[in-house]
Amino acid sequence: MTILIKNILLNNQTTDIFIDGNTFSKIEPNINIPADTVIDGSRKAILPAFYNTHTHAAMSVLKGLGDDKPLFDWLNQDIWPIESLLSPDDIYDATRLAILEMIKTGTVFFSDMYWFMEKSIQAVCEMGIRAAVSLVQFDLFDEEAARKKKEMALDFYNQPNPCPERIVKSISCHAVYTVSEDLFKWTAEFARKNDLFIHIHASETAKEVEDCFAKYGKSPIEKLEEWNLLGPKTILAHAIHLSEKDIEILNRHEVSLATNPASNMKLCSGLFKFEKLLKSHCNLTLGTDGSASNNNLSMLEEMKLCSLAAKIESMDASAGKAQDIFRIATRNGAQAFGLNAGIIEEKALADCILVDLDNVFLTPDYNLISNIVYASDSSCITDVLCNGQILMRNRIIKDEKEIIKKAQKLSGKIRELKKKAQEEQKK
Amino acid sequence: MTILIKNILLNNQTTDIFIDGNTFSKIEPNINIPADTVIDGSRKAILPAFYNTHTHAAMSVLKGLGDDKPLFDWLNQDIWPIESLLSPDDIYDATRLAILEMIKTGTVFFSDMYWFMEKSIQAVCEMGIRAAVSLVQFDLFDEEAARKKKEMALDFYNQPNPCPERIVKSISCHAVYTVSEDLFKWTAEFARKNDLFIHIHASETAKEVEDCFAKYGKSPIEKLEEWNLLGPKTILAHAIHLSEKDIEILNRHEVSLATNPASNMKLCSGLFKFEKLLKSHCNLTLGTDGSASNNNLSMLEEMKLCSLAAKIESMDASAGKAQDIFRIATRNGAQAFGLNAGIIEEKALADCILVDLDNVFLTPDYNLISNIVYASDSSCITDVLCNGQILMRNRIIKDEKEIIKKAQKLSGKIRELKKKAQEEQKK
Known part of the structure; x- marks a missing residue:
């Protein structure tokens, strides 16, 4: 399959772009190679697509169920009681809704943390996007639960990957307040043996850090280092409440950090130390978190929030510069997962968005990235x-109507589940 | 002119809505009155439109010219040198671009602070939106400038209003750091005599407050009270750096406040005390500020930012609740300018938006306002x-292409002006 994009703006120059298979094979003006598909790029610009490095895609069907609450109330009252009742088919419908929204907003990759991953994998495979799909370790300090989770991990990673070009399997540990030392250590070893990316919620709230000190006498970051979970294939989500010592540890292990400004502000978890960490050896990336705490998956919106949060965190208007923000949402996110993508250049993976230069939001065009x-x-x-x-071509995505209908049907079921859960709680 | 909207969702109920002239005249199911236009509202919801209570519409052609700088550097280096060179026709083209963006994002009213107001008025008249158009008082403590501004005010307010149904003339004073005591006092009296709304930037930055104390021994709010500028027809923009005494004064005068979270975060001015002021006697409203410091005019985005900023300011996830935020962006904004609008009920002005309930962002629909x-x-x-x-009908707005083209042409001129201004600065 070949695609030729004619007369498109790339870095302020008009050019042609030839895509052969899954890469940009030639970028220069006046390409005259026959192609299966020709796209007229005039009055459009080409940009890297977005790489969402922390989300829980299937939570898209939970958006708006519980708002305006802090993290732990929200999890305990609104999210966990419903989540535990979702079936594999529900996860499939919910993940498709999430992917639909991602494509609409220019995202081509997401790092997912959820369960029934075979269903997420099916949705990703069918819809053409990329993902790092992880089994999430979560035992609530129960030995039997830990044993089961280990079994599930072995089982999941033994199954063949139906779409290795676009899907990478990774492994997650939910957080220090939900995963036992034993399961953390086992996961570290399992990930190392199988060369897996590791994805963990870390130092999201002040309470998490306090509780960790109370229990272990150390910070979450110190414990993760001790348990062998840190390295260049580790992606830590949130990473807000960091000490100088924590930052020194993260630096040393060259981890990737996924900041989630919408969720962090909405749940009032705090503000990420953007400028400080931008200057570190960590690889900064951007995630939306799940739709239930955002409440959307738009990396466009997330970039603006990331910049505004960075400015307010440091009280410096020059923090969170547009160019830095754009890079963390594109190239850095791709690199965190070993993809030569997030950049429009020859040999890079052919992931991109086209934008309409006559759109009112992009007029005038002094600075496209801004x-x-x-x-x-x-x-x-x-x-x-x-x-x-x-x-997506001219804003049209295959199966959009059917995906929306299925999600609406599922939301009816969730309404019923919520009603029942509330009745249970009253008893 | 009559419009009948059939089978539309309003407050979780399906109904018909009959619009006669400029008001909602009947809201009930199964209306069978012939109408000039019938709109099928199925799978749509009707909501109040948005009232943007603080902006500088014509700055839409300056967006992206200067980013990632604090307020005073940004004004002095990027904005003022260009603004002073814009012609009345430029203001017309720029204001049309702004109104186009506002309509696309559901805004039907803006409170403007700029100059060449006759051109803003022309654009508003033609494009069908509402506005409070103000002459801005700004003398930089120069007596001759003050004299001229007074003359301009007399002249402007003596001219007939070509569109009294949709346009209200108001008067602005830029800020305590740009307007003399004499001009402030004159404006207060002039506004009172002519029953005008008064629109002022107040306590936007810590520096503004410090400088005001250094110069006058009082805060901007204390000075505005002393100069007779506060009352229920006063709209103060920003109002971030407020003492307890300031809040007590604002309360007493029942002023309207226009918070501008995007601009306040982007220029690093600070965070508005949302919850505290929500509980006061002030009328809280929402504005986008100008596009040059936002960089868009979307009240949808501004609402989310307002909520997130409120949560972070108070470190309370229950602050800035969706319902409160929606009300300040709609009903409160309309009421600040004496409009019986921002609400869908019989006899209210027929201002509204229709939203697509099958849109991915609105799926699922547990809570439409959320x-x-x-x-x-x-x-x-x-x-x-x-x-x-x-x-706007099915996302199509009259003259969109022509408005964009004119704005693009104007941006070419601004690029040249900027180049010249930079050359001047070097000399």
């Missing part, structure tokens, strides 16, 4: 390509 | 009505 980070919304994106395939 | 505040973007809005007229 416009994308600070001014745009999803209406600016006309086309999305991933791995050399067109996922 | 979805609008936290999850939506402009792609959710299909139709916009103002004063009983349809301004």
Whole structure:
């Protein structure tokens, strides 16, 4: 499959772009090679697509169920009672809804942390996006639960990957307040043996850090280091409440950090030390977290929030510069998962978005990156390509109506589940 | 002109809505009155449109010119040198661009602070939106400038209002650091005599407050009270750095406050005391500020930012609740300018938006207001009505292409002006 994009703006220059298979094979003006598909790029610009390094995709069907509450109340009252009742087919429908929203907003990759991963994998496979799909370790300090989780991990990672070009299997540990020392250590070893990416919620709230000190006499970051979980293939989500010592540890292990500004502000977890960590050896990346705590999956919106949060955190208007923010949402996110993507250059993976330069949000066009980070919304994106395939063309995505209908049906079921859960709680 | 909207969702109930002239005249199921236009509202919801109580519309052509700088550097280096060179026709083209963006994002009213107001008025008149258009007082403590400004005010307010149904003339004073005591006092008296709304930037930055204390021995709010500028027809923009005494003064005068979270975070001015002021006697409203410091005019985005900023300011996840945020962006904003609008009920002005309930951002639909505040973007809005007229139908707005083209042409001129201004600065 070949695609030729004619007369498109790339870094302020008009060029042609030839995609052969899953990579950009030639970028220069006036390419005259026959292609299966020709796209007229005039009055459009091409940009890297977005890499969402921390989300719980299936939570898209829980959005708006519980708002305006701190993390632990929200989890205990609104989220966990419902989540535990979702079936594998529910996860499939919910993940498809999430992927639909991601494509609409220019995202081509997500690092997922959920369960019934075979269903997430099926949705990702079918819809053409990329993902790091992880089994989430979560035992609530119960030995039997830990034993089962280990079994599930062995089983999951033994199953063949139906789509190795676009899906990488990773492994998650939920957090220090939900996972035992034994399961953490086992996971570290299992990940090392199988060369897996590791994905962990870490130092999200002040309470998490306090409780960790009370229990272990150390911070979550210190414990994760002790348990052998840190390294360049580790992605820590949130990482807000960090001591100088924590930062020194993260630096030394060159971990990737996934900041989630919408969720962190909405749940009032705190503000990520953006400028300080930008200057560290950590690889900064951007995630939306799940839709239930955001409440969307738009990396466009997340970039603006990331910049604004960075400025307020440091009280410095020059913090969180548009160019830095755009890079963490694109190239850095791809690199965290070993992808040569998030950049429009020859030999890179053919992932990209096309934006409409006559869109009101992108007018005037003194600085396209500034416009994308600070001014745009999803209406600016006309086309999305991933791995050399067109996922959205002129804002149309395959099966959109059916995906929405299925999600609406599922939300009816969730309403009933919520009612029952509330009745149970009253008893 | 009459419009009948059939089978639309309003407050979780399906109903019909009949618009006669500029008001909602009947809201009930199964209305069978012939109408000039019939809109099928199935799978849509009707909501109040947005009232943007603080902006500088024409700055839409300056967006992205200067980013990631604090307020005073940004004004002095990037904005003022260009603004002073814009012609009345430039202001017309720029204001049309702003109004186009506002309609796309569901806004039907803006309180403007700029100059060449006759051109803003022309744009507002033609495009069907509402506005409070103000002459801005700004003398930089120069007597001759003050004299001229007074003359301009007399002249402006003597001219007939070509569109009294949708336009109200108000008067602005830029800020305590740009307007002399004499001009402030004159404006207060002039506004009182002519029953005008007064619009002022107040206590936006810590520096403004410090400088005011250094110069006058009082805070900006104390000085504005002393100069007779406060009352229920006063709208103070920003109002971030407030003492307990300031809040007591604002309370006593029942002023309206326009919070501008995007601009306040982007320029690092600070965070508005949302919950504290929500509980006061002030009327809280929402504004986007100008596009140059935001960088868009989307009240949808501004609502989310307002909530997130409120939560972070108080470190309380229950602050900035979706319902409160939605109300300040709609009903409160309309009421600040004496409009019986911002609410869908019989006899209210027929201003509204229709949203697509099958849009991915609005799926699932447990809580429509939560979805609008936290999850939506402009792609959710299909139709916009103002004063009983349809301004956008199925996302199409009259003259969109021509407005964009004119703005693009103007941006070419601004690029040249910027180059010249930079050359001047070097000399």
